[in-house]
Amino acid sequence: MRLMIDYRDFVPRQNGFVFKFIKKDNQFIHTYIEGDLLQKLGLTPSMVIGRTVFDFFPQDHARQKERFYVKAWNGETVNYEGSVGDTYYRCSLFPITINSQVVEVNGSAIDITVEKNNEKRIREMEKLSVVGELAAGIAHEIRNPLTSLIGFTKIIKEKITDSSINEYLVIMEDELDRINQIVNEFMFIAKPNETMEIKEANINALVRNVIKFMEPQTNLKSILVNLYFSDKITAFCDPNQIKQVLINIIQNAIEATSESLSIDISLKKLDENQFKIEIRDRGCGISEERLKRLFEPFYTTKEKGTGLGLMVCKRIIEIHNGTIEVKSNPGFGTIFEIVLPIKQKTSKHMIKHQS
Numbered sequence: 001m002r003l004m005i006d007y008r009d010f011v012p013r014q015n016g017f018v019f020k021f022i023k024k025d026n027q028f029i030h031t032y033i034e035g036d037l038l039q040k041l042g043l044t045p046s047m048v049i050g051r052t053v054f055d056f057f058p059q060d061h062a063r064q065k066e067r068f069y070v071k072a073w074n075g076e077t078v079n080y081e082g083s084v085g086d087t088y089y090r091c092s093l094f095p096i097t098i099n100s101q102v103v104e105v106n107g108s109a110i111d112i113t114v115e116k117n118n119e120k121r122i123r124e125m126e127k128l129s130v131v132g133e134l135a136a137g138i139a140h141e142i143r144n145p146l147t148s149l150i151g152f153t154k155i156i157k158e159k160i161t162d163s164s165i166n167e168y169l170v171i172m173e174d175e176l177d178r179i180n181q182i183v184n185e186f187m188f189i190a191k192p193n194e195t196m197e198i199k200e201a202n203i204n205a206l207v208r209n210v211i212k213f214m215e216p217q218t219n220l221k222s223i224l225v226n227l228y229f230s231d232k233i234t235a236f237c238d239p240n241q242i243k244q245v246l247i248n249i250i251q252n253a254i255e256a257t258s259e260s261l262s263i264d265i266s267l268k269k270l271d272e273n274q275f276k277i278e279i280r281d282r283g284c285g286i287s288e289e290r291l292k293r294l295f296e297p298f299y300t301t302k303e304k305g306t307g308l309g310l311m312v313c314k315r316i317i318e319i320h321n322g323t324i325e326v327k328s329n330p331g332f333g334t335i336f337e338i339v340l341p342i343k344q345k346t347s348k349h350m351i352k353h354q355s
Contacts, residue, residue, distance in 0.1 A: 013084070016089070016110035018094050019048070021069065022103070026028075027052050028069045031104075037111050041084045057084075068093060071106045081112070088116040124295075139183045146183060150176050196238050196319065198344050203233040203275065207267055210246045221259045225250075228266040234274050235342040237320055242340075245324075247312045249336050252310075255336065256283030270339065273323075277338045287329035294326060320344065 017035020021028045033048045043056060053062040053069070065082070072078045072093035079092050081289040091109040095102045153176060211225050218225055253263050262279040286294065295314045317324045322340035 016108065018106070018108045020106050022105075023073055028066065028073070035109070037087075037089065037109060040087050040111070041089075046265055063239075069105070072107075073102050075139060081115075086113070087111065088113045134184055140178070142183050146176065148180060150180065167257070185270065196241065198236050198238055200234060200236055201239040201242075203237075203267060204229055205237050206239055207246065207265060207277065210243055210250065210312060211265065214247065214250050217251070217254050218263070219256065221257070223254060223259070224262040224351055225261055226264045228264065229268075231267070231269040231275070233342070235275060235340065236344045237340065238316075241316045242320070245316050246277070246279070248309045248313050253279060253281035253283065253334070253336075256285075257281045258283070266277055271340075272338055272342070274341050277340070279336045279338075282333040285332055286326070286328035286334055287330050291326060291328055 001059055015037060017033060017037045021030045025027075030048045030051060033045050034042075037043060038048075041233060047056050048186045053065045057065065061082075061084075068080050068091075070096050075095050075097065077092070079090070081088065081090050083089070088111070089109045090112045091107060094106045094108075094192055129265070144159040150173075153169060153172050157166060158167050159172070160169065191327065207227065211227060225325035250263065250265075257263060261282045263282075264278075265273065266278045266280075269275045295311050314324055317338060317340070320340055321344065322338060324339075325337045327337070328334040
């Protein structure tokens with residue numbers, strides 16, 4: 001005997017959908033679908049009903065789904081997870097049997113994007129914990145001899161009059177400074193709050209200063225930096241850390257941008273509680289695969305990169321209770337969007353005062 005189900009009673013309207021399909025002419029045809037998650041996936045009932053998964057999903061995605069449909073049509077209850085863009089869902093398929101023959105499959109899906117993002121954050125925190133311990137050990141072992149090397153190089157440089165040797169010493173100083181910068185990145189990863197100093201800062205002036213600082217590099221490639229302010233913004237932050245973030249991102253934008261093109265930087269207040277800094281380049285862009293790994297520790301495509309720069313940027317923004325997002329279109333450029341609070345929560349690691 002066939003079960004009679006009122007599907008309206010089972011639709012997870014707020015965060016999912018239910019659907020049905022049958023097998024006709026060796027194809028799985030959807031006969032019913034309803035639920036709010038459809039819109040989030042970019043679908044409508046008319047796009048699904050009377051059609052196969054190959055009609056509204058990419059081929060590889062559809063083939064994977066069809067394998068699950070085959071199992072359900074063979075009488076198995078199937079549970080699987082899938083995603084469309086940034087939306088993740090968990091789906092269950094329940095075969096309906098009459099006289100030992102499957103005549104229809106009922107399915108339900110529920111949005112698990114929040115849970116997936118939480119899992120991702122936990123994995124990232126675990127990675128950062130391991131990297132932090134490693135970084136602290138490396139930085140401690142390197143810092144003392146490095147300080148001596150930097151000091152002795154400066155002393156020798158002051159005493160040497162031979163210009164040919166002095167040229168080598170300049171190169172040594174540059175390389176030692178680079179090593180010192182990497183050690184500082186390690187130290188920040190290990191203890192990001194230790195040197196944090198929160199104070200009131202003029203964000204408009206801060207952004208201008210960063211652009212001025214980067215001028216030698218932009219001038220070298222004849223890159224025009226366009227600055228757009230819609231509001232005068234004063235916020236509580238660690239100005240040096242925010243400068244470090246902007247310098248890193250603008251440096252990446254310069255490297256990705258061809259000569260005589262432009263980089264746009266805009267600053268605007270979103271509401272009374274937060275503001276946004278947007279950095280847009282017209283460079284080579286970032287592929288989807290690279291975009292997914294962009295903030296991973298030690299992931300880099302640069303010949304001399306450490307894979308720590310953008311990870312440090314993300315950590316700085318996170319400890320400021322902000323967010324950083326990247327959008328990119330290969331061949332057309334990349335946009336970094338940084339949203340920060342105007343006021344910060346106090347903690348024992350933060351020193352807050354008026355500047």
